[in-house]
Amino acid sequence: xxxxxxxxxxxxxxxxxxxPGGSTDIASRIIQPKLAELLDRNVIVENKPGAAxxxxxxxxxxxxxxxxxxxxxxxxHAINPIVxxxxxxDTFKDFRGIAFALRFPLVIGASExxxxxxxxxxLAIAKNQPEKFSYGSTGAGSLNHLAAEDLKRQxxxxxxxxxxxxxxxxxxxxxxxxxxxxxxxYAAMKTHIAAGKIKPLAVTGTTRLPDLPNTPTVQxxxxxxxxxxxxxGIFAPAATPDDVANTLTTAFQKALNDxxxxxxxxxxxxxxxxxxxxxxxxxxxxxYKRWDKFVKETGLSLTD
Numbered sequence: 424x425x426x427x428x429x430x431x432x433x434x435x436x437x438x439x440x441x442x443p444g445g446s447t448d449i450a451s452r453i454i455q456p457k458l459a460e461l462l463d464r465n466v467i468v469e470n471k472p473g474a475a476x477x478x479x480x481x482x483x484x485x486x487x488x489x490x491x492x493x494x495x496x497x498x499x500h501a502i503n504p505i506v507x508x509x510x511x512x513d514t515f516k517d518f519r520g521i522a523f524a525l526r527f528p529l530v531i532g533a534s535e536x537x538x539x540x541x542x543x544x545x546l547a548i549a550k551n552q553p554e555k556f557s558y559g560s561t562g563a564g565s566l567n568h569l570a571a572e573d574l575k576r577q578x579x580x581x582x583x584x585x586x587x588x589x590x591x592x593x594x595x596x597x598x599x600x601x602x603x604x605x606x607x608x609y610a611a612m613k614t615h616i617a618a619g620k621i622k623p624l625a626v627t628g629t630t631r632l633p634d635l636p637n638t639p640t641v642q643x644x645x646x647x648x649x650x651x652x653x654x655x656g657i658f659a660p661a662a663t664p665d666d667v668a669n670t671l672t673t674a675f676q677k678a679l680n681d682x683x684x685x686x687x688x689x690x691x692x693x694x695x696x697x698x699x700x701x702x703x704x705x706x707x708x709x710x711y712k713r714w715d716k717f718v719k720e721t722g723l724s725l726t727d
Contacts, residue, residue: 440476444591520700528628609692
């Protein structure tokens, strides 16, 4: 056991910034049982959706820094400072990284009614019908919004952006033919892809997914150099003591590398990173700089 303050009986809360059904929620619920076992504490997953993860982030930033309230961050953690200059917290000062948990490519998943068997075919059709087609994201300024806009720029096509409040709602919009496609983790769409209700057009990573051997990467679809990876990190309030943070880091690393947990995660397309707090803090800054540059170069609007 690597327990924290064994006299403390309060549960450790993994605060997820999105509704159930998205990547952060799915991953958190896979990790949670092993984490509870390792810490010898009750660990619960608490969904606090809204404002592209800003509600959950503010909540954790202001929580007591005792290791009992943790943010299961998404790529929006690095992008929100670009979207909103007056966040109710400071992304780079109000948190300390606990673990760089996961990284994963997105799958471009389309509705059955969307034309084309793959991304190349779909874009060829979309290019000749400006703004006839649409895609759903988890919110303006989210990674899947920026990644889709980067693809649109390279493909020189006009496709309407429709923001939703999380991965679950975006998937439902595809299933209901409200939008033509969305770009989410394989985990968020796996059951619908298996059932033939969502067709995978391409993968945004540099290699194909083992479960989708016939689905090309975006690079293979005619866009050399294109890649976009989503990621999940664990953060605590900045004032969390070193000993508490280090204990949590050890527990997350052990949980992520547990054979059963890792097997479930990799089967869903997640790449287990499992490194420490400083590494996820560094990655947050790198992602902020990358997408800040993209937004400034393109003049992309980040309002819903």
